[in-house]
Amino acid sequence: MADHTFLPETHRVLQLTSTREPLQLQVVPTPQPGPGSAIVKVLAASVLSYSEDIYNGKRQYPFPIPFVPGASAIGRIVALGPDATTLTVGQLVYLDCTIRGRDNPTEAVILSGIIEGFTESSRKLMHSEWRNSTYAEYTKFPLENCIPLNERRLLGSVDTGGLGYRVEDLMHISRLLVPYGGLDDVGLKPGETVIIAPATGPFGSAAVRVALALGAGRVIAMGRNKTALGQLSVLDNRISTVEITGNEQTETEALRKLGPIDVFFDISPPMAAESTHLKSAVTSLRHGGRISLMGGVSEYRSFPYASFMHRNLTMKGTWMFSRQQILSFVKLVESGLLPLDEKSGMSVAGKFRLDEWAEAFKKARVVQSGEVVVIEP
The missing domain is CATH 3.90.180.10 (Medium-chain alcohol dehydrogenases, catalytic domain)
Structure with missing residues (x-):
């Protein structure tokens, strides 16, 4: 019954x-x-x-x-x-x-x-x-x-x-959960440095907040919108920003000054398939660095085979999240470490x-x- x-x-x-x-x-x-x-x-x-x-x-x-x-x-x-x-x-x-x-x-x-x-x-x-x-x-x-x-x-x-x-405040969970799945899958650890790109959209900015709650030592927010990057930078003194300029070398130099970088979290929309940040972020990773792919890019992307091999890089694709990750995330929210x-x-x-x-x-x-x-x- x-x-x-x-x-x-x-x-x-x-x-x-x-x-x-x-x-x-x-x-x-x-x-x-x-x-x-x-x-x-x-x-x-x-x-x-x-x-x-x-x-x-x-x-x-x-x-x-x-x-x-x-x-x-x-x-x-x-x-x-x-x-x-x-x-x-x-x-x-x-x-x-x-x-x-x-x-x-x-x-x-x-x-x-x-x-x-x-x-x-x-x-x-x-x-x-x-x-x-x-x-x-x-x-x-x-x-x-x-x-x-x-x-x-x-x-x-x-x-x-x-x-x-309020009840409506809890609806932030739906947006924050998505990047949590990817960051958890690549094992972001307290004290590590992570690139979030693009960080100025709804899910990218959510990823910045999740990375902070997970204890990241430095969060590098990349984006084209200078105003939005500025709004993110005041959230926490652990946030640094790097503008996506379309110049891969300029971006790479700016990122390496903030290294060593442990993780690159990408949540590019479909229209960002050719964005320079994809290459500059990967190039900037330390030996043994990890990459989380959660974006909407559908085109086939080539990658530097030899560089991946010699630097022992790991790339992990994640679509959404598991039920266990939801349960863990809810505990994070209920602890107050990720305020809403x-x-x-x-x-x-x-x-x-x-x-x-x-x-x-x-x-x-x-x-x-x-x-x-x-x-x-």
Whole structure:
């Protein structure tokens, strides 16, 4: 028997019926719990900076139509399937949008509400059980994607030992988690020097904050936007900045003055495939240095074979993160070592209702470093 409180017969959702038409606010039957799932009341859902381009078809992401879009979210469990063993009704959880096939977790991977992946097994996940996401009042999610949060610690007042966050502040988790996966995979250690590039975008600036929380001795933020680099530099005296100029030699010389450099974390967008920072950062690494690739570059890139070999360099690609990394990251946030408040340069740039989705997408497109936009159903 499922464990649940009262669920309304219907609820409101945003539904996409065509990339040529705007999203529509609909009233549909409320999902019911089954084995392996939980029903969660959505409190705040994240909005990607490129959401508008996903759902108008510009990015040409594959997904089933019609479906309920969305992304990672914060919610409260209202019903549980019969096989839930530790989650409880009423619990505050982080909903991780990276859903994996239980019998094929490496090839069957979707981003809930965003993309169905590129294999037949991943398409099966999104075309059937996990079609609908979090731009809704209620959503059904896999049990393993409901990550428990210490509500008393995170939302409790500072006077009682809490961190004093609001629910919407916790949505910073969705952005910070991505670089955490890559930095953890290459084993960034306390005291090490790491290059983050480009560091001025939403995920790059998040990587700077994660590296600091992990104890990096120096964080070198690279980017083209001088103003954004200046805003990052005041966050911590361990941050140094190097401008991406298009001149590989100039960049390399500037980086080597800040060495020895242990790690290079790259999160280049597709349009940065030819950026000079890729070569200058790799060239600047010390013997035994590590490279984390988490960007969106799709073109084949050559690399200096002999240099890699003689310097014992290691290169690791990471897409998203594992469940264990989420659990470790949540502990980092709950410890207070990675603050999510405005005093630390983190803010919520906008909160929008379901029917204000268009305004939310436009606001998310222009967010600055440390800002998030949320939809509150």
